[in-house]
Amino acid sequence: MHVPDGFINAPVSVAAGVVAAGAVAVSLKGARRELDERTAPLAGLVAAFIFAVQMLNFPVAAGTSGHLLGGALAAILVGPFTGVLCISVVLLLQGVLFADGGLTALGVNITVMGVVTAVVAYALFRGLLTVLPKKRRSVTVASFVAALVSVPASAAAFVLVYAVGGTTDVPLGTVFTAMVGVHTLIGLGEAAITAATVGAVIAVRPDLVHGARGLATPLKLRVGGELVDAQPAVIEGPVRSPRKVWIGGLVASLILAGFVSFYASASPDGLEKVAADKGFDKGAEGKEHATADSPLADYGVKDVDNARLSGGLAGVIGVGATVLVGTGVFVVVRKRRTSSETAASADTRTPEAV
Template identity: 75%
Template sequence: MHVPDGFIDAPVSLAAGAVAATSVAVALRGARREHGGTSHASSYGGDRTAPLAGLVAAFVFAVQMLNFPVAAGTSGHLLGGALAAILVGPWTGVLCISVVLLMQGVLFADGGLTALGVNISVMAVVTTVVAYAIFRPLVKLLPRRRPSVTAAAFVAALVSVPAAAAAFTLLYALGGTTDVPVGTVFTAMVGVHTLIGLGEAAITALTVGAVIAVRPDLVYGAQGLARPLELRTPEGAVIEPVVSTAAPRSARRIGAVGLVAALALAGFVSYYASTSPDGLEKVAHDKGIDSKAEDHAAKDSPLADYQVEDVGDERISGGLAGVIGVGATLAVGTGVFVVVRRRRAAEASRASSASSGSSAETA
């Protein structure tokens, strides 16, 4: 659903850019709270969350390269907002998808540069906020079991995709550069993206379920799911908690597995992805929305269209581009979240110092 330059006029694109910038600024503050936990197995947060968030961004980048068929001549791909929000938190999720969109726009000429604010608003903010707004109440209503989290993730991801399509339609209604009726755009966009949402939901549920199966404490949306076993009397009184002596699977090992999976998906599996136009491209072509589309400012980038310049073999070229993209997204994403984590630690240190000073003065 990457919106190219020329679909939305300049005033609305600028307004969407302001919304995106404000959302990212708010998300940076929110992400500090999400990264402020401890490293205990029973809670989410701590030093491990920065590399985990960077890995989620890289994984989303890789999976977005895997277009899957949804109808005759139409494909779809993961948007990733629901997945990121559930794995690392909604605020951190907004930042993850924003990093992915930035890398795609700057390095790979995927999604217009003047439309970057539109893409972040639609694909990062709307999908993440809508998905988590649905996921959280569902998790509270359903039994506190792993299948419940997976089921809630499925529903949240399913709804988030047509919600993003509706958001694009709203922006088109405000500043579309063509005269296609808004009702026509809405029906076509929401219809095809509901089908794409099924694929999004399946990928999200499978990924969340896989991580929960081995380390539920690494999943933000599963906080409190992993609780120590307890011995109880027949009357129900707790005798003592049962502390498992088995060491949990290393977060680094799981991170390594996730990185290898992302590299394999982007570097190898992506070659077999559907080559049909995605939902927005298909609707834009069929309805005439793309009649005023503009060439991407980075169309001559050495990585444009996910191909490495001067590499003759298409499979090798695309695979190298995917690996480079995963590496770049991982580096930028991890860097952003390391800064967020350090600022959170600095704020906590200042607060602790102020509290100590106040206590000393009182004494």
């Protein structure tokens, strides 16, 4: 269901709009890399396909029926960037033309239903494919799981947006349970249909399934009555440095921590609230949290009076600390692994040498 106007307050709608615009800009670039100058007609036709397939009704039982949402399907079939782009275009046109979903809620809709669904589904799909054996069945299984998880993930993202900028104080626990519960059921249907559709496409045109490009069997040439592997065409893609991804992630989390926490609700989070309601924080009152005296206690910087500014600063400092600790752990683990690997390879080499 599309989020209408007035459901999410104005600052959060603006923030979601910025996120959505960024995501669309990134996927425009990415789609051009996936499809080069064929982007306009192909992405347009895929968007039209998603629009049409949402009208295909799947009867469930006793007169009820559901339809495909298509986020996971698009990401698996045409790749994450084109997928996000197509879903965003469908949502944009539904908002402007059919008044389905509010104009000010467009950012929320694109972020929650387009970006989250496609990204979660594609990440899960690729992750599963690297683990599962390289067979056609694995693609179907992976798309089933990806679609199954993507729908509740999108519902959870909506609850998150709602928690920050909702206009009615419905208890968050209730919203979360209801949304994720209902959407897990919807996700089951979505998963079955997505898996069957991907299976149908892969049976006819396996080359069209973007997520399964590694599975194509190599071409064979018959040379003098014998089958010989053909030289695969070498496709040279630009080597992407991990540094760019790393810097992008850092900047995004800094912006989120510093800027968005500016708008975050000042009320305590769910757990703290439950604790206060049920009174089980009483015992803790006497002996405050061990770090309560630290300069970052309760997500605020000491000696900075403006609550929001100090929250934002604390967020930025927190991200910095997390990055430092994470990088440290990563470096240590990698060092250990490479050293053990060289040790192992040295071990295996010795019998040969002897």
